Amino acid sequence: xxxxxxxxxxxxxxxxxxxxxxxxxxxxxxxxxxxxxxxxxxxxxxxxxxxxxxxxxxxxxxxxxxxxxxxxxxxxxxxxxxxxxxxxxxxxxxxxxxxxxxxxxxxxxxxxxxxxxxxxxxxxxxxxxxxxxxxxxxxxxxxxxxxxxxxxxxxxxxxxxxxxxxxxxxxxxxxxxxxxxxxxxxxxxxxxxxxxxxxxxxxxxxxxxxxxxxxxxxxxxxxxxxxxxxxxxxxxxxxxxxxxxxxxxxxxxxxxxxxxxxxxxxxxxxxxxxxxxxxxxxxxxxxxxxxxxxxxxxxxxxxxxxxxxxxxxxxxxxxxxxxxxxxxxxxxxxxxxxxxxxxxxxxxxxxxxxxxxxxxxxxxxxxxxxxxxxxxxxxxxxxxxxxxxxxxxxxxxxxxxxxxxxxxxxxxxxxxxxxxxxxxxxxxxxxxxxxxxxxxxxxxxxxxx
Amino acid sequence: xxxxxxxxxxxxxxxxxxxxxxxxxxxxxxxxxxxxxxxxxxxxxxxxxxxxxxxxxxxxxxxxxxxxxxxxxxxxxxxxxxxxxxxxxxxxxxxxxxxxxxxxxxxxxxxxxxxxxxxxxxxxxxxxxxxxxxxxxxxxxxxxxxxxxxxxxxxxxxxxxxxxxxxxxxxxxxxxxxxxxxxxxxxxxxxxxxxxxxxxxxxxxxxxxxxxxxxxxxxxxxxxxxxxxxxxxxxxxxxxxxxxxxxxxxxxxxxxxxxxxxxxxxxxxxxxxxxxxxxxxxxxxxxxxxxxxxxxxxxxxxxxxxxxxxxxxxxxxxxxxxxxxxxxxxxxxxxxxxxxxxxxxxxxxxxxxxxxxxxxxxxxxxxxxxxxxxxxxxxxxxxxxxxxxxxxxxxxxxxxxxxxxxxxxxxxxxxxxxxxxxxxxxxxxxxxxxxxxxxxxxxxxxxxx
Numbered sequence: 046x047x048x049x050x051x052x053x054x055x056x057x058x059x060x061x062x063x064x065x066x067x068x069x070x071x072x073x074x075x076x077x078x079x080x081x082x083x084x085x086x087x088x089x090x091x092x093x094x095x096x097x098x099x100x101x102x103x104x105x106x107x108x109x110x111x112x113x114x115x116x117x118x119x120x121x122x123x124x125x126x127x128x129x130x131x132x133x134x135x136x137x138x139x140x141x142x143x144x145x146x147x148x149x150x151x152x153x154x155x156x157x158x159x160x161x162x163x164x165x166x167x168x169x170x171x172x173x174x175x176x177x178x179x180x181x182x183x184x185x186x187x188x189x190x191x192x193x194x195x196x197x198x199x200x201x202x203x204x205x206x207x208x209x210x211x212x213x214x215x216x217x218x219x220x221x222x223x224x225x226x227x228x229x230x231x232x233x234x235x236x237x238x239x240x241x242x243x244x245x246x247x248x249x250x251x252x253x254x255x256x257x258x259x260x261x262x263x264x265x266x267x268x269x270x271x272x273x274x275x276x277x278x279x280x281x282x283x284x285x286x287x288x289x290x291x292x293x294x295x296x297x298x299x300x301x302x303x304x305x306x307x308x309x310x311x312x313x314x315x316x317x318x319x320x321x322x323x324x325x326x327x328x329x330x331x332x333x334x335x336x337x338x339x340x341x342x343x344x345x346x347x348x349x350x351x352x353x354x355x356x357x358x359x360x361x362x363x364x365x366x367x368x369x370x371x372x373x374x375x376x377x378x379x380x381x382x383x384x385x386x387x388x389x390x391x392x393x394x395x396x397x398x399x400x401x402x403x404x405x406x407x408x409x410x411x412x413x414x415x416x417x418x419x420x421x422x423x424x425x426x427x428x429x430x431x432x433x434x435x436x437x438x439x440x441x442x443x444x445x446x447x448x449x450x451x452x453x454x455x456x457x458x459x460x461x462x463x464x465x466x467x468x469x470x471x472x473x474x475x476x477x478x479x480x481x482x483x484x485x486x487x488x489x490x491x492x493x494x
Numbered sequence: 495x496x497x498x499x500x501x502x503x504x505x506x507x508x509x510x511x512x513x514x515x516x517x518x519x520x521x522x523x524x525x526x527x528x529x530x531x532x533x534x535x536x537x538x539x540x541x542x543x544x545x546x547x548x549x550x551x552x553x554x555x556x557x558x559x560x561x562x563x564x565x566x567x568x569x570x571x572x573x574x575x576x577x578x579x580x581x582x583x584x585x586x587x588x589x590x591x592x593x594x595x596x597x598x599x600x601x602x603x604x605x606x607x608x609x610x611x612x613x614x615x616x617x618x619x620x621x622x623x624x625x626x627x628x629x630x631x632x633x634x635x636x637x638x639x640x641x642x643x644x645x646x647x648x649x650x651x652x653x654x655x656x657x658x659x660x661x662x663x664x665x666x667x668x669x670x671x672x673x674x675x676x677x678x679x680x681x682x683x684x685x686x687x688x689x690x691x692x693x694x695x696x697x698x699x700x701x702x703x704x705x706x707x708x709x710x711x712x713x714x715x716x717x718x719x720x721x722x723x724x725x726x727x728x729x730x731x732x733x734x735x736x737x738x739x740x741x742x743x744x745x746x747x748x749x750x751x752x753x754x755x756x757x758x759x760x761x762x763x764x765x766x767x768x769x770x771x772x773x774x775x776x777x778x779x780x781x782x783x784x785x786x787x788x789x790x791x792x793x794x795x796x797x798x799x800x801x802x803x804x805x806x807x808x809x810x811x812x813x814x815x816x817x818x819x820x821x822x823x824x825x826x827x828x829x830x831x832x833x834x835x836x837x838x839x840x841x842x843x844x845x846x847x848x849x850x851x852x853x854x855x856x857x858x859x860x861x862x863x864x865x866x867x868x869x870x871x872x873x874x875x876x877x878x879x880x881x882x883x884x885x886x887x888x889x890x891x892x893x894x895x896x897x898x899x900x901x902x903x904x905x906x907x908x909x910x911x912x913x914x915x916x917x918x919x920x921x922x923x924x925x926x927x928x929x930x931x932x933x934x935x936x937x938x939x940x941x942x943x
Binding site: 082085086087088089090097100136139140141142143145232233234235257258261262265266269316317318319454455456458459460461 | 766
């Protein structure tokens with residue numbers, strides 16, 4: 046372990062370049078805040094495929110143009126759109142009381158009369174998987190997979206299957222509906238929405254997430270023994286194919302023969318909050334960094350921002366962008382989509398193959414408290430194009446401790462953003478993008494990485 | 495100031511009596527938790543005048559009997575009952591976005607079609623008071639009186655008028671509806687409900703509270719200038735007169751000629767949460783203290799617990815109890831209705847007139863971190879009987895720093911209770927009630943206090 050740490054320390058001995066602009070961003074950037082304050086206040090929630098998302102694109106294009114970006118465009122695509130309806134739930138036995146619930150996309154409707162059934166309790170997703178075929182006939186499955194805060198967000202991988210797969214798994218065993226404990230780490234009555242996927246051949250059923258306090262209450266009722274019954278009214282609708290789009294803009298580089306640096310975020314949000322940490326902040330951060338880099342003088346490479354559409358309900362924008370731009374090689378891809386808390390680690394997928402570049406990047410951000418690592422970057426959800434090209438990726442890892450308190454809830458609002466930590470993000474991005482955009486050499490990639 | 499502090503310090507030099515049982519409560523009480531865990535899990539919200547409140551009374555009487563209380567009864571009374579309907583709000587200009595709102599009682603309905611109107615912004619209640627007569631004709635008043643955390647809860651007195659009086663004041667100036675910033679100190683999308691009062695001759699209008707993040711957003715829209723319009727759908731209903739009741743129970747004392755010690759809380763709750771901190775915890779605390787005192791041997795005086803009904807929508811239970819028991823003198827009244835966080839100060843209305851007793855009480859709780867004070871106790875909302883009798887009152891002041899984060903919201907749930915702080919409450923109450931219930935001497939009261 047010690048040897049590894051010394052090796053990492055050796056990576057960051059270089060004197061950082063492009064420090065001035067990054068320091069300025071740290072001290073006083075207001076660009077990222079201006080973006081996220083504006084879009085959350087003036088547009089609010091931006092549900093994929095809806096008019097609200099379209100208003101967000103118009104707003105963002107106007108903002109990019111006002112802030113000096115070129116080639117600003119809305120690249121349209123079609124998508125299947127799901128919207129929320131009524132959302133109500135009650136325990137009806139042993140006694141009646143209401144519960145806070147929100148539907149998962151793209152689940153089906155209970156109809157306006159709702160569904161009432163006995164509830165079967167599964168502490169974890171693995172317990173549901175182990176249940177016998179047909180054992181849930183006519184019943185509601187309750188999966189209460191617990192999630193705790195982690196700095197790197199890895200608990201999402203642990204608890205996530207309860208949302209991603211439990212409704213389909215329960216349906217395959219005969220369940221008429223599924224309720225899950227929210228995949229979230231807060232203790233407020235604001236349940237966490239999100240997508241779930243039904244396996245080919247499994248008919249979608251209604252499914253919703255209970256807030257953590259409600260899931261706690263349901264667990265206490267099961268601990269007492271006896272039958273627990275619930276009634277659910279969840280009436281989401283599929284709107285069929287509607288229009289969404291990716292917003293792009295550029296700081297045009299001086300050498301058009303060089304591949305661009307691609308900075309991604311997503312502009313859509315869930316409907317429950319106003320899309321502040323997910324992902325208004327990310328768009329603000331990448332746009333602010335691009336603008337700070339431009340202010341240093343025209344960069345060598347074009348810096349392209351991709352404000353992807355319709356990320357939340359199935360990465361539609363990422364897929365559309367990858368398809369539309371498949372023949373356009375990217376120099377390196379970076380994404381900001383994990384809130385607005387401080388960056389604590391820099392990961393790349395060329396740390397071993399291009400140690401000089403990694404040393405330069407890590408050295409440039411060390412003074413912002415960003416640590417090096419051997420962990421290999423995998424890129425964000427909207428970087429499909431870069432992954433498909435086998436391109437270079439950098440993950441500027443944000444502190445995710447608080448992220449899943451807010452993620453996909455009504456609480457994803459502007460007040461949750463700490464302006465000082467937002468500025469640290471912009472400073473780190475400015476330092477990194479400044480180096481990349483002014484570098485002509487190719488990035489050495491090892492196919493084994 | 496120093497002289498006063500020394501005088502207070504002198505009050506608490508006495509060696510505490512009845513310490514053993516209080517220490518035991520501090521170390522391991524589970525009675526208060528058993529009560530609040532039980533009623534929040536098995537009954538849930540207990541809205542005044544509804545079947546849910548009635549189920550709470552049945553549950554509580556059963557609990558009291560199982561825990562050794564005598565003379566357990568439900569003392570019925572009639573009350574005017576108001577229940578919530580649909581609650582939706584949107585900003586519709588300059589652009590449409592939804593807002594989280596909850597209706598205040600006992601406001602009127604917008605009808606299912608709702609009301610849409612221009613919004614007029616008042617930063618504080620005083621600004622609304624200063625508005626010209628008729629200046630709100632056809633408009634919605636928005637009062638954004640800001641509230642911050644205070645340990646003693648005094649900020650409720652500062653911000654409270656925005657809820658208690660703004661809708662009536664706005665109606666008197668022609669407003670068709672009122673929205674207020676929640677009278678609360680959190681930053682979650684869980685608006686705070688509560689009562690408001692319309693002045694005689696003023697026709698009630700629809701009125702609701704926005705969550706703090708929504709009020710922030712509305713303020714940011716006003717800061718941009720231009721007309722702001724909202725649509726409200728709030729459809730509460732008056733159910734007319736329905737039945738509620740006060741639950742009582744006793745630890746019977748050995749000397750029936752002595753006046754009882756009266757311990758109060760309220761059993762009802764708002765419908766949004768499950769009534770954990772407001773006031774399931776209070777009922778658990780007083781019942782646990784009474785039971786711990788009984789476990790020391792039969793007390794001299796009867797200890798009577800009053801689980802008042804229908805406190806939230808107008809102190810109906812307190813009034814009914816005061817009327818039904820007006821001819822029964824009380825030795826001293828105490829109430830627990832400020833959450834479950836630790837007691838930090840002991841106030842009485844006989845500190846100056848009966849310093850020996852105050853010294854004994856303050857001395858007994860000093861080891862639990864409870865400080866003396868010259869502040870005169872005024873008693874809780876359900877102690878009308880004692881106030882009307884001019885009787886002795888003790889306020890065991892709880893730390894209210896977090897209280898208005900949760901008060902009257904959907905977030906008032908069991909997980910918000912810290913078991914260690916709950917036990918400290920029981921220990922302090924056990925020490926105080928143990929002294930009072932075993933004391934034959936009258937309490938010396940000064941009519942000037």
